[in-house]
Amino acid sequence: MAKLTGRELYVDDIPSADHLWGATVRSPSARGRITGVDFGSGVDWSEFVVVTAEDIPGRNAVFLMEYDQPALADGYVRHIHEAVLLLAHPSRETARRAAKLVTVHVETESPVLDFCAEPSTEDIQYGPDNVFKRILIEKDDVEAALAAAPIVVEGEYFTGSQEHVYLETQGMRAHVDGDVVVIQGSMQCPYYVLKALKPMLARDESEIRIIQTPTGGGFGGKEEYPSMIAGHAALLALKSGRPVKLIYDRWEDMAATTKRHPSRVRHRTGVDEQGRLLAQDIEVVLDGGAYLTLSPVVLSRAVIHAAGPYACDAVRIDGRAMLTNAVPFGAFRGFGAPQAFFGLERHMDVVAERLGMDPVEFRRINLIRDGQQTATGQTIKDGVDRLEVLDSALRSSDWTARRAEFDRQNADDPLIKRGLGLAMVHHGAGFTGNGELMLQSVVHVAGTQEGGVEVRTASVEMGQGMTTIFTQLAADRLGLDADSVAIAQPDTHRVPNSGPSVASRTSMVVGFLVEQACDDLRRQLGLADDVRGSAVTEAIKAWYSDSSSADLIGESTYEQPHHIDWDEETYLGDAYGAYAWAAYVAEVEVDLRTYGTRVTNFVAVQEIGRVLNETLARGQIQGGVAQGISWALLEDFRWQDGAMQNCQLTNYIIPTSDDLPPIQVEFLETPYPFGAQGSKGIGELPMDGPGPAIANALAHALGIPATAIPITPERLMGELDSIAALEAS
C-alpha cells in the first residue's frame, strides 16, 4: 500500500539534510590514454569536492569476478562514458552543470567495435585474444552426425542490446557514521556491493554497511552497476565528510550503465526426412563490452540453453564473450538465454520449413521426454508433461484455425498481413551448476518479543513480490498470521548473506531456506515438526519471558540436492536443479502502409512447479512477456563508438498500455521437491519466448527471413524490399 500512496521511500526520497549532490565526469573517448583534465570556467571550483583515482584508499577496481574494471579511470579509458572523476556540491543543478565544464583530454587509440570480427594485434586488450570467456559443450561426435545427416540446415541470427528502463533510475546515498561507511540505495545484491567496496575502500565488513532501499525495478540492471555508484558515493562522502547523494538522471543511466549483451548465434542442424534432430552445431558470440562484468556467467547460461528443450544425441555448443570498447554489457533478465533462444527457436521454424513440415510437429517430435538428456547430458526426470504445455498453448491460441484463417486473409488483403508464431523454451532456475553450492546462502528467521518472527535475508524487494512471498512462506510454515511475520530490510549489518536477488532464485532457493529456517526455529523451541500456530507464538513469547535468553534465531544453510551432479571442467552434468518449461504463441498484424507491427494476441503457457501467488506469478509473466515483445519490435539502439546515442525515452521506445495486447497466462504445476512449496523460478522465463515467437509470426505473415531483432518498421521495410528486389531480378 505504501507504493500506491507514494509513501514508500526510495533512495532519492529519504529525508536528508545537509547533503551534497554528486556528479560524474566521464570519458569522451572509446579508448586511449588520458593526457589531462581541465576545469573550465563558469563555476567557483572552491565550492566543490573533487575525487580522482588518487583518492581511492584501496584498490582502484569495482570487484565482482575480477579486478579489471576501475572505479575511476586512472590514466587510460576503455569506453565512452567511463567514469574519470567525481564532483560534489550542495546544489544538484550546479554539480551537474559543473561536470559538463570539465574537459578530459584523451590521446585516442582505435577502438574495437565489432564483436564478431577477428581482433588484430593492436586490438588486444584482454588476455591473448580479447576473449573474456570461451565455453565448449560437446556431446558425441557432431561432425560425424552432420556428415551422416540427410539434411543439414544452416542459419545465422542476431539480437540487439536492450536497456533495462527500470522506472527508478540508479542512485545511492553514502554517509560516514563513526567508523562505518553507510550506503543506502537501489540494488539487487547488497552483498555484491559489500564485496566490491571492501577492497576499494580498504575496509572490512564491520566498517561498511550496505542497506537496500525500496528498489524501483531491477531486471538485472541493478546487479553489477550499483557497486560502481556506491563506490563513487562512498569516495565523495569520505572526502567531503558529508552525506552524498549520487542519483543518475535518465540520460546518464541509459548512457553509462550496463545493458543486455548483443549476440550472434549460428546453427548447423542435421535432421532426417521424418524431422528427427540428428545433430546441433551451435556457435554463440556475445558482445561483452569494455570490462568483464558478469559476461562469463551470462555466456554460461546462453550456451547451456542454446540447444533448447529438445533431445538430440550429437550436440556441440561453442560460445565466447568478446571484449569491445562499448559500454560494458551485463546482467539482464534471462541472462543470455533470450539471445540463445532467439537463434534456436527462429531456426527451428526455418528447419521445419526446409523439411516441408509443420513447425509444431517438428517441435513435438523432438521435445525432450523424461529419461532423455539435454545438451549437457542432464537426464530430465521431473515428471512434467511438456507435450501438454505445448498443446495448451495451441488450444488457447486456436493455433490451427488461426494459422489457416491468416493464410486465407493474407492472400486476399494486400495491406494487412497477419501471422502466428510459436516458441518453446525452458529456463534453469537458480545459479548454474555448482553456483548455489559455492554461494552457501544463509537465512535467519528470528523470533520477536511479541511472539512473531522476522525473516532476515539479503533478498531484495524490487517489484517481484519477495516480501509477499516470504511472508506467505513463513506464515504457512509456522501456522502464523501474515501480520505476525516481518521481513527485514536487507542490511549487511543485520541480515545474513542469502545471495543475490537474481537468476530466478529468490522464491525457489531462498524461499526454501526460509522454510527450513522456520523449522530450525521450531526445533530450538523444543517443539515437534508439526506444531503450528498459537503454540509457536506462545513458545516464542515464553523464550523471551526469560530476559537472560539469547536472541532466538532459526538458521538454515544451502545444501545441494543430491540429484545435482555438475562438472565445471567439461560443462557436462546437471546444469540446474530444475527447469521451468513454456510454450508461447504470438499473433501479429503488420500494416504494409506503415510497416508497423502490432502484437494482437499473446498466449503464455508455462509449467513452473507450483504457483505460490497467482497475482504475483501472473504479473511476472506478463511483465516479462512485455519486455520480450518490446525487445523484439521496439528497442533500437543508435551506437556511435560503442556509446548509445538515443539515451532518452523520447527516442528509445518502450511500449505504452496501448501498444500491448492483453497477455494470456496459464500455469501448469508439477511440484519440485527442492523449491519452496514445490515452486520453480519464473522471473526470467517469460523473457525467453517472445522474441522468436514474434519473429516466427512475422515470417509466417510476410515470408521474410526475420533473422535479427529488433524488427523495427525500418528493418521490416528493408527485408521486404530485399525480397521484392530478389523476385524482380
Place this chain on the structure above:
Amino acid sequence: MSQQTNGPVRGDLPVTGDTIIFRCQLNGVETEIEVDPAERLLDTLRYRLSLTGTKEGCAEGECGACTVLMDGLPVNSCLILSFQAADRQIDTVESLDEAVLAPFLEGGATQCGACTPGVVITANWLLENRDLLDTHRIRELMAGNLCRCTGYDGIVDSIEAALKADGAGGSA
C-alpha cells in the same frame, strides 16, 4: 588528441539563483513557498515540500511518473515550471484516499512502485471522469504512464475492477 568540452551528464536544469513566491492550492491546502523562477514543479514538490511520492522517471514528459493533477487535469510536473502552476489547484498522490486505491493492490497494478504514483493519479482521474470511456479505451487513456514491470494487464484489470465495483462499465 581528442577534446570534447561537454561531458555526457545532461542535467540541464537551469537555476537563476533568484527566488520568487509561489502560491497554490496544494492537496486542498493553501501553500506559499519561495522557489527559483526556473524551478520545475516536480522539484518544488519533492525537494522543497517533501512530497516525494511524485517521481522523476525521464524528465522530459515521456514516462508519466511525475504526473500530478493541475486544476483537475493530469500533467507531467517535470514539464511545468512552478510559477506556471501559480494560483492553480495541484493534487499529488499524497492526496489520494487509501480506500480508492484498494483495487490497485488486489489487481496487481503495482510491482516496483516507481511508476505507481503517476499511474494511480491518472487512473483516479479516469475513474472520476467516466464519460471519457464513451469515446476512449482504458489503454488509450493510460498510455501516458509507462510501466516496465506489469505489462499493463494488472493496471488495466484494476481499473476495470474499480469501475465494476461502482457498477459502471468500460472497455479496455
